[in-house]
Amino acid sequence: MSEPILSVSDLAICFGRGRSENEVVSGVSLSLHAGKTLALVGESGSGKTITGRAMMGLLPAKARITRGQINYTPPGGKTENLVDASTRRLRALRGCEIGMIFQEPMSSLSPFHTIGAQVKEGLLLHGEKDDRTARERCIETFEKVGFPDPNRAYDAYPFELSGGMRQRAMIAMATICRPAVLIADEPTTALDVTTQALILDLIQKRQEETGMAVLLITHDLGVVSNIADNITVLRKGRVMEAGTARDLLTDPRHPYLKRLIDAAPDVDVSAAHNPTPSSDFIVEARNVSKTFTSRGRGLFGVGSEKIHALRDVDLTIPRGETVALVGESGSGKSTLANVVLHATKPDAGASLTYHCEDTGKALNIPELSGTELTRFRREVQVVFQDPYASLSPRMTVQDILAEPLAIHNVCDVAERRDRSAAMLKRVGLDPSHLGRFPHAFSGGQRQRISIARALMLQPKLLICDEPTSALDVSVQAQVLELLDELREEFNLSYLFISHDLAVVSRLADEIAVMCRGAIVEQAPARALFENPSHPYTKALMAAAPDPHPDHKLDLNAIALGAGARPEEWPAPYRYDRANPAPLREVDPRHFVRMTA
Amino acid sequence: MIRYLGQRFLTMLVTLAIVSALVFWIINLPPGDYLSNQIAELRAQGEAASIEQAEFLRQQYSLDQPLWKQYFIWLGAMPGPDGYTGLLQGDFGWSFEFDQPVKDVLGEALWLTCLVNLAALLFIYIVSLPLGAIAAVRAGSWLDYLIAIIGYIGLATPNFLLALILLYYGQIYLDLPVGGLMDPSFEGEPLSWAKVKSVLAHLIVPTIVIGTAGTAAMIRRLRANLLDELGKPYVVTAKAKGLSATKRVVKYPLRAALNPFVADIGNLLPSLVSGSVLVSVVLSLPTLGPALLTALRTQDQYLAGFILLFVSALTLIGMLVSDILLAILDPRIRFGGRGK
Numbered sequence: 043m044s045e046p047i048l049s050v051s052d053l054a055i056c057f058g059r060g061r062s063e064n065e066v067v068s069g070v071s072l073s074l075h076a077g078k079t080l081a082l083v084g085e086s087g088s089g090k091t092i093t094g095r096a097m098m099g100l101l102p103a104k105a106r107i108t109r110g111q112i113n114y115t116p117p118g119g120k121t122e123n124l125v126d127a128s129t130r131r132l133r134a135l136r137g138c139e140i141g142m143i144f145q146e147p148m149s150s151l152s153p154f155h156t157i158g159a160q161v162k163e164g165l166l167l168h169g170e171k172d173d174r175t176a177r178e179r180c181i182e183t184f185e186k187v188g189f190p191d192p193n194r195a196y197d198a199y200p201f202e203l204s205g206g207m208r209q210r211a212m213i214a215m216a217t218i219c220r221p222a223v224l225i226a227d228e229p230t231t232a233l234d235v236t237t238q239a240l241i242l243d244l245i246q247k248r249q250e251e252t253g254m255a256v257l258l259i260t261h262d263l264g265v266v267s268n269i270a271d272n273i274t275v276l277r278k279g280r281v282m283e284a285g286t287a288r289d290l291l292t293d294p295r296h297p298y299l300k301r302l303i304d305a306a307p308d309v310d311v312s313a314a315h316n317p318t319p320s321s322d323f324i325v326e327a328r329n330v331s332k333t334f335t336s337r338g339r340g341l342f343g344v345g346s347e348k349i350h351a352l353r354d355v356d357l358t359i360p361r362g363e364t365v366a367l368v369g370e371s372g373s374g375k376s377t378l379a380n381v382v383l384h385a386t387k388p389d390a391g392a393s394l395t396y397h398c399e400d401t402g403k404a405l406n407i408p409e410l411s412g413t414e415l416t417r418f419r420r421e422v423q424v425v426f427q428d429p430y431a432s433l434s435p436r437m438t439v440q441d442i443l444a445e446p447l448a449i450h451n452v453c454d455v456a457e458r459r460d461r462s463a464a465m466l467k468r469v470g471l472d473p474s475h476l477g478r479f480p481h482a483f484s485g486g487q488r489q490r491i492s493i494a495r496a497l498m499l500q501p502k503l504l505i506c507d508e509p510t511s512a513l514d515v516s517v518q519a520q521v522l523e524l525l526d527e528l529r530e531e532f533n534l535s536y537l538f539i540s541h542d543l544a545v546v547s548r549l550a551d552e553i554a555v556m557c558r559g560a561i562v563e564q565a566p567a568r569a570l571f572e573n574p575s576h577p578y579t580k581a582l583m584a585a586a587p588d589p590h591p592d593h594k595l596d597l598n599a600i601a602l603g604a605g606a607r608p609e610e611w612p613a614p615y616r617y618d619r620a621n622p623a624p625l626r627e628v629d630p631r632h633f634v635r636m637t638a
Numbered sequence: 639m640i641r642y643l644g645q646r647f648l649t650m651l652v653t654l655a656i657v658s659a660l661v662f663w664i665i666n667l668p669p670g671d672y673l674s675n676q677i678a679e680l681r682a683q684g685e686a687a688s689i690e691q692a693e694f695l696r697q698q699y700s701l702d703q704p705l706w707k708q709y710f711i712w713l714g715a716m717p718g719p720d721g722y723t724g725l726l727q728g729d730f731g732w733s734f735e736f737d738q739p740v741k742d743v744l745g746e747a748l749w750l751t752c753l754v755n756l757a758a759l760l761f762i763y764i765v766s767l768p769l770g771a772i773a774a775v776r777a778g779s780w781l782d783y784l785i786a787i788i789g790y791i792g793l794a795t796p797n798f799l800l801a802l803i804l805l806y807y808g809q810i811y812l813d814l815p816v817g818g819l820m821d822p823s824f825e826g827e828p829l830s831w832a833k834v835k836s837v838l839a840h841l842i843v844p845t846i847v848i849g850t851a852g853t854a855a856m857i858r859r860l861r862a863n864l865l866d867e868l869g870k871p872y873v874v875t876a877k878a879k880g881l882s883a884t885k886r887v888v889k890y891p892l893r894a895a896l897n898p899f900v901a902d903i904g905n906l907l908p909s910l911v912s913g914s915v916l917v918s919v920v921l922s923l924p925t926l927g928p929a930l931l932t933a934l935r936t937q938d939q940y941l942a943g944f945i946l947l948f949v950s951a952l953t954l955i956g957m958l959v960s961d962i963l964l965a966i967l968d969p970r971i972r973f974g975g976r977g978k
Contacts, residue, residue, distance in 0.1 A: 100877055137879035150871040152890050153970055164879045199969045215879070 264587025731940030770860025
């Protein structure tokens with residue numbers, strides 16, 4: 043193999059000093075080669091981001107390199123150790139020979155400067171004197187990263203672009219000086235799956251054009267299998283396993299990597315549920331629409347715009363089953379959950395009924411009030427996406443769990459405590475931790491606490507809004523398993539919201555795929571996975587990356603359904619947004635939105 | 639952009655109209671008015687001739703009319719008796735206390751008030767911008783603490799005390815002039831270079847005194863804002879591009895931290911104006927402050943009303959200026975509705 047461009051050997055990084063010193067990276071070695079991609083894989087807290095930052099001298103102020111070398115050998119140049127490099131030298135390298143892409147394209151771009159000005163800046167800093175040439179090269183790069191209108195993008199501000207376009211701008215910014223090394227820190231984690239596939243493809247294309255070495259930092263083995271040549275697996279700051287992507291993914295040696303591969307969600311068609319039809323619905327939604335009026339400019343809201351967050355959605359949740367809503371951001375799935383929760387009022391004309399099992403009454407959800415609403419609240423609970431934000435940091439776990447009981451005045455204080463302890467035990471945590479605060483727990487444990495809190499009132503319906511998307515894959519699998527067990531045990535019905543078909547594949551009885559506020563395909567889980575019909579469903583399935591190196595992303599399938607633009611779908615699925623096509627039953631209980 | 643400005647300007651006019659009504663109403667809340675108080679006093683002394691004259695004045699200034707009529711007459715939306723035209727026509731009314739038209743009572747004070755407050759505002763911004771930025775970038779260092787201590791002293795020291803101290807030592811060591819806003823020989827004189835120089839020399843102490851508290855608060859605010867911004871990912875992006883440390887801070891986070899800084903112009907002005915009343919008395923500055931105090935005490939309604947309205951207008955103009963600056967600084971405000 044050729045000489046590596048960048049090689050890290052025995053790198054150790056510490057936070058703090060003296061007694062509070064904490065080594066977060068211990069003896070990591072890796073090497074990057076021109077034109078090759080190395081994936082640095084690990085879960086949160088494994089030290090992968092810090093390692094990537096260290097290569098550019100971008101460590102946070104509290105961290106420092108205590109040992110090891112980062113040797114950089116530019117093509118045809120002399121080797122130098124970046125650990126000892128001067129600030130001036132590092133500054134010359136950054137952005138010019140080593141570029142970096144970050145996870146959050148919105149917050150990584152300055153909202154005060156145009157995209158063009160921010161991308162051009164790198165060129166002007168590293169040698170380009172003439173502003174007009176810089177602009178031209180900028181627009182040329184915009185074209186290469188796939189902006190449909192490079193001139194307009196040049197003058198646009200970040201908040202005027204979609205997430206995918208922002209990440210394209212970031213890629214343009216990091217690669218405009220044709221760096222020898224590109225460090226991509228979770229470049230697609232914040233993006234929808236279909237956008238993720240396109241961005242991964244773009245990074246590969248840029249690599250082919252410039253011959254740069256890429257360090258891809260990620261926790262997603264599906265992403266890795268699609269673009270990496272080599273893999274280094276990190277855990278708690280140590281290298282667990284390293285080798286070529288094919289070897290490691292097909293024949294993992296280290297139990298940690300094996301666990302990661304097993305935990306990666308994939309669709310197992312034979313395991314997908316195929317429920318028997320039922321007519322005992324806990325929630326029945328018919329013709330639910332929700333139109334938001336965006337605030338127009340001007341004193342009297344002139345020029346306000348109507349946004350159809352939901353469009354004539356029909357959805358029923360059979361008692362004791364799991365209905366999954368799947369769609370990308372902005373598809374309206376969370377709005378639908380809010381409507382079912384009595385948190386958002388649907389447009390007039392909707393019929394939304396909650397069938398209470400104990401009283402046998404049918405409750406009209408949007409009109410609920412008084413004792414009926416209180417009862418409804420007790421029977422319908424939510425688990426939110428972000429376990430860090432949804433638990434009050436100032437309340438102990440005991441207080442968090444007992445609060446619903448106190449609000450609904452269910453039992454006395456002693457029993458509340460007993461019930462909290464029992465529930466905490468049930469979700470797999472130690473009841474002796476009741477007195478702790480949420481910050482003492484990891485993300486997965488916090489989500490268990492959230493689930494426990496939701497179950498305290500013995501609800502009938504649990505709405506899970508992306509309950510695992512903020513968690514690491516191995517933790518995600520455990521939480522999904524817990525949810526599955528609890529459903530049986532507590533006789534629950536689930537409305538499960540996710541952007542990832544693979545996540546819901548084992549849990550869901552019925553799946554509704556949403557796009558732009560409308561359900562485009564709906565079927566029992568088994569039928570949907572066996573015979574996905576709508577191009578958008580197909581794109582979602584094709585875009586879900588698979589850790590097996592032989593199952594690469596099918597970009598053509600993604601392109602057919604991606605972008606969520608109904609006008610661009612192939613016939614007979616194409617429709618004008620003002621005039622949506624109807625849902626047709628192609629097989630028994632399998633509905634697809636299509637004309638004729 | 640022009641639409642945005644037009645809108646802001648319209649809102650400002652509407653606000654000013656509402657404020658004028660409120661001001662007029664509040665001034666008239668205490669029972670009676672300047673003249674009826676005087677009449678009562680004269681009656682107690684049994685001076686019939688003066689009472690007649692006062693009654694005549696009451697009619698002249700329509701103080702015998704219902705309040706809402708008085709308001710519209712004052713505003714100039716309704717014709718008053720004997721050709722009194724009202725604010726909109728540029729007639730500010732009569733000051734009973736000083737027995738002069740309001741215009742003559744205030745005279746130069748209007749512009750000197752603007753001058754003193756503008757100077758204080760500039761002082762606040764010029765001093766707090768670098769100090770606040772340094773405090774944030776060097777957070778936790780001795781420089782940060784030093785700036786904090788100076789700031790707290792500025793906040794905690796009563797203005798009038800600071801005024802006396804500065805006056806005394808300024809006079810002894812720096813030969814700064816004592817009191818007033820210009821040498822007495824220039825009062826009422828036409829504008830000349832010598833007069834400007836005299837005014838500038840007299841401005842130094844009041845500017846520092848009035849500006850200190852605001853500066854201290856502003857430093858803390860800028861420091862907090864900038865600290866927040868310094869931790870944002872786009873700063874790392876700038877670093878990853880190879881920008882030098884100073885440029886990195888000035889071009890990106892400082893720019894973001896300026897937003898609340900600029901938005902505060904409108905809030906600063908009223909506190910400056912009301913805060914400077916006492917200072918003006920102590921330093922015998924010919925600003926609106928002392929006149930306002932007298933006018934409010936004696937229920938000299940036209941004088942008080944005009945001063946309050948003037949100060950409100952100043953505040954609203956400050957808000958307008960900060961809105962314009964914000965729109966220039968922040969593209970999210972400028973282009974919020976573009977191209978979606």
